[in-house]
Amino acid sequence: MRVVVAAPQVPFVHGGAEVMADDLVAALRARGHEATLVTMPFKWYPGARVLDQAFLWRLADLTESDGRPIDRVIATKFPAYCVRHPNKVAWVLHQFRQAYDYDRTELGQFSEEPFDRATRRAVERLDAVALGEARKVFATSRNVADRLQRFNGIDAEVLPHPPQALPYRSGEPEGYVFSVGRLDRAKRLDLLIEAAKREPSLRVVIAGEGPDADRLRGLANGNVEFLGRVDDERLADLYARCSAVYYAPIDEDFGMVPYEAFLAGKPVLTTTDAGGPLEVVRDRVTGVVVAPDAAELGRGAAYLVGHVDEAKAWGVAGRAVAERVTWDACVDALLS
Amino acid sequence: MKVAYFSPMPPSRSGIADYSALLLPALRERIEVVVAEPGRRAPSADVALYHVGNDPEAHGWIVDALRKRPGVVVLHEYVLHHLISGITIGRGDGRGYLDAMERELGVAGRLLGLGVLDNLLPLLWETQPERFPLAGTILDDARGLIVHSDFVARAARAAGYDGRLWRIPHPAWPMHEVTAASDVSGDPLIGCFGFLNMNKRIPELLQAFASLRAKRPGARLLLAGAAGERFDLTRRLERLGLGDGITRLDYVPEERMWSLMAACDVLVNLRFPTMGETSGSVIRGLSLGKAMVVSDVGWFAELPDDVALKVPVDDVEVPMLEAALGFAAEHASELGANARAYVAREHDLAHAADEYAAALEIAAGGDAVDDAVLWRIAEAAAEVGIDDAPALARAAVESGILE
Numbered sequence: 001m002r003v004v005v006a007a008p009q010v011p012f013v014h015g016g017a018e019v020m021a022d023d024l025v026a027a028l029r030a031r032g033h034e035a036t037l038v039t040m041p042f043k044w045y046p047g048a049r050v051l052d053q054a055f056l057w058r059l060a061d062l063t064e065s066d067g068r069p070i071d072r073v074i075a076t077k078f079p080a081y082c083v084r085h086p087n088k089v090a091w092v093l094h095q096f097r098q099a100y101d102y103d104r105t106e107l108g109q110f111s112e113e114p115f116d117r118a119t120r121r122a123v124e125r126l127d128a129v130a131l132g133e134a135r136k137v138f139a140t141s142r143n144v145a146d147r148l149q150r151f152n153g154i155d156a157e158v159l160p161h162p163p164q165a166l167p168y169r170s171g172e173p174e175g176y177v178f179s180v181g182r183l184d185r186a187k188r189l190d191l192l193i194e195a196a197k198r199e200p201s202l203r204v205v206i207a208g209e210g211p212d213a214d215r216l217r218g219l220a221n222g223n224v225e226f227l228g229r230v231d232d233e234r235l236a237d238l239y240a241r242c243s244a245v246y247y248a249p250i251d252e253d254f255g256m257v258p259y260e261a262f263l264a265g266k267p268v269l270t271t272t273d274a275g276g277p278l279e280v281v282r283d284r285v286t287g288v289v290v291a292p293d294a295a296e297l298g299r300g301a302a303y304l305v306g307h308v309d310e311a312k313a314w315g316v317a318g319r320a321v322a323e324r325v326t327w328d329a330c331v332d333a334l335l336s
Numbered sequence: 337m338k339v340a341y342f343s344p345m346p347p348s349r350s351g352i353a354d355y356s357a358l359l360l361p362a363l364r365e366r367i368e369v370v371v372a373e374p375g376r377r378a379p380s381a382d383v384a385l386y387h388v389g390n391d392p393e394a395h396g397w398i399v400d401a402l403r404k405r406p407g408v409v410v411l412h413e414y415v416l417h418h419l420i421s422g423i424t425i426g427r428g429d430g431r432g433y434l435d436a437m438e439r440e441l442g443v444a445g446r447l448l449g450l451g452v453l454d455n456l457l458p459l460l461w462e463t464q465p466e467r468f469p470l471a472g473t474i475l476d477d478a479r480g481l482i483v484h485s486d487f488v489a490r491a492a493r494a495a496g497y498d499g500r501l502w503r504i505p506h507p508a509w510p511m512h513e514v515t516a517a518s519d520v521s522g523d524p525l526i527g528c529f530g531f532l533n534m535n536k537r538i539p540e541l542l543q544a545f546a547s548l549r550a551k552r553p554g555a556r557l558l559l560a561g562a563a564g565e566r567f568d569l570t571r572r573l574e575r576l577g578l579g580d581g582i583t584r585l586d587y588v589p590e591e592r593m594w595s596l597m598a599a600c601d602v603l604v605n606l607r608f609p610t611m612g613e614t615s616g617s618v619i620r621g622l623s624l625g626k627a628m629v630v631s632d633v634g635w636f637a638e639l640p641d642d643v644a645l646k647v648p649v650d651d652v653e654v655p656m657l658e659a660a661l662g663f664a665a666e667h668a669s670e671l672g673a674n675a676r677a678y679v680a681r682e683h684d685l686a687h688a689a690d691e692y693a694a695a696l697e698i699a700a701g702g703d704a705v706d707d708a709v710l711w712r713i714a715e716a717a718a719e720v721g722i723d724d725a726p727a728l729a730r731a732a733v734e735s736g737i738l739e
Binding site for chain 2: 047048052055058059082084112113114115116117118119120121122124125126128129130175
């Protein structure tokens with residue numbers, strides 16, 4: 001099959017969504033399909049700019065390329081899934097959350113002014129059109145599928161994707177809690193940093209960059225080490241040597257980090273309001289789940305560091321969960 | 337964002353006042369609402385919402401406000417002849433009535449209007465309002481239109497309304513514990529609630545019930561509601577010899593109505609001609625899980641076949657009605673379960689309030705958003721010599737980005 005993977009790109013940003021799109025192209029090619037990534041820059045502000053960007057996708061003709069038909073388009077995110085194609089499949093990592101669950105929260109974008117309210121409604125309408133015309137809608141987690149149903153009345157099949165390919169290995173825990181990802185407010189690293197202040201014995205290692213980096217560095221004490229961006233080998237090593245992995249964004253869509261942690265045989269520390277991660281992180285089964293409170297997190301982290309055998313067992317249980325998610329299953333579903 | 341809300345409100349005895357009392361609290365959870373009051377200055381707001389029905393007493397001031405400031409209109413019924421005549425002829429504005437008739441039917445309409453004004457023709461709002469709905473002058477001032485049925489949506493489009501239109505089902509009342517009245521009974525007990533007149537097909541209902549009772553002597557018909565001025569119900573009942581087959585109650589308060597409905601096995605709500613209205617009484621009955629018999633017209637015809645038995649208004653109406661009443665009594669439990677599920681699915685209050693909030697937000701800011709997007713697209717195109725803005729607009733509309 002000739003397949004286009006359509007994904008938006010925020011220039012200079014490379015996170016889980018970009019990794020997933022690249023990996024999907026690689027997985028399709030590895031299974032004998034002709035696959036390529038089509039992307040366009042995405043800027044969602046100010047005002048109604050988000051709609052212009054959707055319109056760019058709408059205007060893109062992906063029905064054929066160089067005189068040969070394109071058999072399928074797999075679109076991963078808003079606004080890429082606005083593209084028109086008779087065999088479009090949406091594999092939704094997330095919608096434009098500012099228009100939905102983030103609306104009227106500190107993570108929202110739209111004010112109470114009529115212009116902003118109407119822009120939000122236009123995004124809603126656009127999703128109804130764009131996803132409504134897809135031959136099938138998949139969601140990467142139950143959390144995302146539930147949002148599609150709650151906000152748009154769209155039924156989506158849950159299809160998680162495997163995490164990025166790293167040289168995963170498991171090593172002896174060295175007593176630190178590890179966090180990796182984009183440093184922005186939604187990832188809630190300030191909670192972990194505050195926990196480290198309350199538990200003086202707790203060591204925290206944070207990898208990644210992002211707009212919230214300076215603020216987070218300002219909050220941290222000497223127990224917290226910031227590594228910035230790390231390469232794959234170093235990342236696998238950091239996973240292998242940690243005692244546990246912290247991952248507690250607010251109502252996250254899916255999150256590859258728990259799967260990566262599990263493949264390194266490590267338990268995950270998360271919170272009861274983390275959303276998607278809770279579909280695989282079960283308290284005292286594959287990690288520890290606590291209330292979103294620094295003191296609670298501090299105690300949870302200390303428990304995982306101090307109870308090595310239990311932490312190992314939960315990490316191994318997590319690995320069994322992660323190994324069930326394969327590219328074979330994903331590709332079969334997306335091309336069926 | 338703020339909404340100015342124009343509607344009759346309780347204690348006004350109108351279905352639209354009941355509707356607003358039901359909707360407002362849910363709507364206020366989603367959007368800021370200021371309720372306008374008759375005789376007082378219209379509140380300042382980003383958008384105004386006008387509930388329009390056919391009663392000039394209840395809605396005249398609302399239409400006055402609409403004319404001063406166009407906004408979103410909720411058309412609770414399509415036939416507004418009584419309203420328009422009341423706020424034109426009733427206020428000594430014969431020319432206004434002629435204008436409305438001309439808007440409806442052109443020169444012929446104006447001439448008909450003159451005939452009415454000169455007492456050469458009967459009063460059209462009393463004799464055949466459904467032929468001259470006169471909704472056009474209201475639609476002309478609507479910057480958005482909310483209707484409850486496809487029937488009214490089609491009629492509005494046919495009248496030339498081409499603006500934004502939302503079909504929002506009439507919300508159902510949240511179910512509370514209802515104790516069935518113990519002072520009424522029958523085998524089966526058939527209930528008919530609301531204003532009783534020719535439009536409600538009461539003569540046909542009485543004939544059909546008389547036939548049914550001849551076969552099922554235990555059957556009783558509960559008629560609850562005020563009778564029309566020119567409708568001599570008592571004499572009709574005497575003539576048919578229905579005697580103790582009929583339980584007759586005048587206007588009943590809300591709680592008593594629920595209780596009486598709950599006691600019935602079958603509810604019947606007939607209509608012809610229809611004014612394009614939605615029946616709050618039918619919604620209440622379906623919420624209670626009652627088997628329902630209606631006329632196959634207007635909004636009533638849009639009810640699912642497995643929820644309401646629909647009787648055509650034609651020369652076999654009476655025997656069909658008798659059969660439908662009998663069938664409904666036999667299958668009351670099955671029909672009632674379907675009714676309850678249907679109301680939960682289609683007439684959910686929270687869903688209706690969500691739809692209202694969306695409609696009002698789009699009505700308030702949608703044009704500016706459309707303009708902003710089109711402007712940037714047109715600008716980019718114009719810079720390279722493509723300046724056919726209408727074509728761009730069509731593309732945006734086709735793609736779903738713009739309405």
